[in-house]
Amino acid sequence: MQHSVINLSKTITTPNFRLDAEFYRPFYLESEQLISSKSNDHLGNLITILTDYHANGSYEILRGNVEILDTPDYALMIRTVDFEKDDFENDVKYVSEHAYNFLKKTKVFGGEIIINKIGNAGKVYLVPPLDKKISLGM
Secondary structure, three states: OOOOOOOHHHHHHOOOOOOOOHHHOHHHHHHHHHHHHOOOOOHHHHOOOOOOHHHHOOHHHHHHHOOOEOOOOOEEEEOHHHHHHOOOOOOOEEEOHHHHHHOHHHEEOOOOEEEOOOOOOOOEEEOOOOOOOEEEOO
């Protein structure tokens, strides 16, 4: 039998505090305690820009200005699969100089936090310093 111990004062003083049994499974309580024990802040206080691939234009505009290439070209188009494999050299995609310059809202230089919004939503990556021109892929 699993059991969880919660502090009644926390349920009273915390707005929207959950009381359902699923939330109080030991795994979730341990995760909450770990997060609460660390220094944290709202993402909006930590970032200077929030953007994505489609911030560069509509599908039609992107289709007319960006061709994703399998052969080495002007810039690397970094994708989730590259982060997952931790491989930015093999089986990667590229874009031309025109496409790279067009994709000005998704140029990355290393050190940026990437958060997936499609596919594995919420998965977080840190762009490594790669010493090459990089554009964030779809």
